Amino acid sequence: MSVTLNVCITCRAGEVQVEGQPCAGRRLHDALSREACPAGVQVVPVECLSACPRGAAVAFSSPGRWTYVYGDMGEMDAPVLLAAAAAYGRTADGLVPWRERAEIIRKRSIARVPPLKDF
Template structure:
């Protein structure tokens, strides 16, 4: 089953440097760089997830699974690795729930919301 990871590319606006590249754009680029060709993971960019206070945010979802909103990532390789590792475990889970003991350390404390499965 394909999992979609929607990442905000406009996160981290700095009024002092409005033309500077945003951390969200750097984070998306790093996640895309680390994505493996055989991953059943689709990266989708968006302009805003309205998680500005917890920027470098993403939305992880798949049909029939719980959806998660995550944020507070740094635009660095270790954060991208943690998010992709979690996304791969999410993909393997029937419900989208990943046991806490299996969470990469870089994912702990990053959850903003857990959205129940949309029932028909």
Template structure:
């Protein structure tokens, strides 16, 4: 497993928000997704090596809820269309697979079902 590379799981907290008069009303779907991921990750073996980071907006509003996997020297993946209650364990499972891959490549056939059809971007690494 890769251990020297810094990994991050980004979660958009403004996804699936309800807005009124320029102000968010209630808890967004993204915030719910973040909260549930953080709760499940308390027992996740990679919680210290693959921190979960809230992001105010990832500009994929029409495909919410959105998460991204990023690491130095690896592909970056952006996934959307995630249903909060149906994708929590799948996100952490896929993050574990991403962590284990030297280049971060996540073939379609190896991704959990909720992350097979919701891919928004696969961005090459800088190195």
């Protein structure tokens, strides 16, 4: 299993940015970095996932699997996001059965992108 959990570190999540204070996306990334990361899951900061109205945003991706983008995430969601990334990684195609998904994963989905095909 090799899963990338991209975290938008520029997401403001509707907050007014205060100089010297980290934005919501950076705080989420920091919270994820403080948690024990499941084997095969890599947390990667990215500059923007273009989901600004739904920040803080994250994306799960892996070769040969569907990519998922989720929004409206916060620091308190870090443990659930890591568990969800691990569940995603245990699938062959990235499709975790609906009933096995955490509620925040079911309700905060922004996009599902098909896997790239070799041409």
